[in-house]
Amino acid sequence: MRAVFDSHVHYSFAIPLAETVTLFRREFAMTDTARMVFLSLPHHEKNGVLTFDPTQNVKGLYLKTRFALDAYAFAGLEHTGTALSEDERSRMYLLQAERAMAAGFDGFKMLEGYPGIRKVMGIPLCHPVYDRFYSYLEENRIPVVMHLANPEEYWDPDRVDEYAKKVGRFCDETYPTKAQLHGEVDEILKKHPKLRLTLAHFGFLTYRIEDAEAWLERHENTMLDITPGGEQYFNMLSDWPRWEVFLHKYRSRILYGTDFYAFPYNDEERWTQSVMNRPRFVRQFFETNTEHTYQGQLFCGVKLDDAVISDIYWNNAVREYGAPKPVDLSYLRQEAERLLTLPGADADDMRYILNTI
Numbered sequence: 061m062r063a064v065f066d067s068h069v070h071y072s073f074a075i076p077l078a079e080t081v082t083l084f085r086r087e088f089a090m091t092d093t094a095r096m097v098f099l100s101l102p103h104h105e106k107n108g109v110l111t112f113d114p115t116q117n118v119k120g121l122y123l124k125t126r127f128a129l130d131a132y133a134f135a136g137l138e139h140t141g142t143a144l145s146e147d148e149r150s151r152m153y154l155l156q157a158e159r160a161m162a163a164g165f166d167g168f169k170m171l172e173g174y175p176g177i178r179k180v181m182g183i184p185l186c187h188p189v190y191d192r193f194y195s196y197l198e199e200n201r202i203p204v205v206m207h208l209a210n211p212e213e214y215w216d217p218d219r220v221d222e223y224a225k226k227v228g229r230f231c232d233e234t235y236p237t238k239a240q241l242h243g244e245v246d247e248i249l250k251k252h253p254k255l256r257l258t259l260a261h262f263g264f265l266t267y268r269i270e271d272a273e274a275w276l277e278r279h280e281n282t283m284l285d286i287t288p289g290g291e292q293y294f295n296m297l298s299d300w301p302r303w304e305v306f307l308h309k310y311r312s313r314i315l316y317g318t319d320f321y322a323f324p325y326n327d328e329e330r331w332t333q334s335v336m337n338r339p340r341f342v343r344q345f346f347e348t349n350t351e352h353t354y355q356g357q358l359f360c361g362v363k364l365d366d367a368v369i370s371d372i373y374w375n376n377a378v379r380e381y382g383a384p385k386p387v388d389l390s391y392l393r394q395e396a397e398r399l400l401t402l403p404g405a406d407a408d409d410m411r412y413i414l415n416t417i
């Protein structure tokens with residue numbers, strides 16, 4: 061298999077950290093993932109309530125040390141302190157960014173553009189409260205990966221699938237629209253044109269190739285990652301000759317990613333299926349010209365040119381991310397010690413960090 065640089069890896073399942081490391085080691089070997097970016101997801105939304113996991117950032121930084129020198133970690137902002145004024149909040153985000161970079165993070169992950177989270181937070185992504193934060197990232201050339209919007213079917217009651225509805229992904233009129241979310245990011249980039257922003261999941265921009273093209277043309281420092289939701293690839297296939305030209309033209313602006321996780325180990329066969337599901341799909345799609353199925357849907361691979369595949373799988377991330385920043389182990393220790401005593405944080409994982417760094 062060709063080695064890949066997976067720019068989109070999470071560690072959100074409730075698996076003890078020791079086991080997470082063991083699972084990842086096997087999974088990276090199985091998928092020939094030679095470099096990886098651990099993306100922190102401290103906030104989740106369910107039924108209109110935002111939950112916060114205070115250990116996400118420190119775990120990502122720790123995983124980076126276990127997979128050194130091949131691993132990178134992107135931090136997530138913590139939205140604590142509800143009583144803060146806008147100015148105080150803006151300074152708090154800046155401070156978080158400065159601390160994260162001093163600690164050895166390599167960038168930021170923002171899930172704030174996820175419709176459910178954006179709705180509950182009620183703060184536009186381009187709100188001035190984030191200006192100091194974005195300016196700092198812009199001035200210091202720090203990359204940020206943002207999850208923005210979702211498949212457009214999620215806004216359409218006639219097209220949204222039953223599963224998406226069941227897990228609360230349908231966006232009725234109480235949610236920001238897809239156009240509004242994209243408009244907010246356009247505003248961010250008007251204020252911060254040099255921000256090195258990557259939209260995850262191809263920015264959900266594969267419905268009209270003109271939209272994807274306009275996005276990349278309008279914002280020259282941005283990129284898109286190919287992490288599959290599934291629909292992007294099938295959308296591309298319906299207009300493949302044009303998408304092939306697009307991928308050649310923008311080959312330096314696209315990053316490989318799979319939404320990889322340390323998957324809970326049940327039995328070998330089911331676990332292998334979970335691990336291989338998306339990486340296999342991406343590889344079959346780009347590397348072969350034969351027929352396969354993904355989640356019950358038949359597709360034929362598009363077999364891109366080798367040189368284009370190399371850019372997407374490897375070269376672009378190496379160019380954009382450089383070498384991983386060194387981790388400040390004393391910061392990691394201090395954070396683990398602080399979280400050890402915090403209610404709601406997993407003390408066993410924090411102890412494990414303290415015992416193994």
Ligand SMILES: [Zn+2]
Pocket residue numbers: 068070260319
């Ligand atoms: Zn993700």
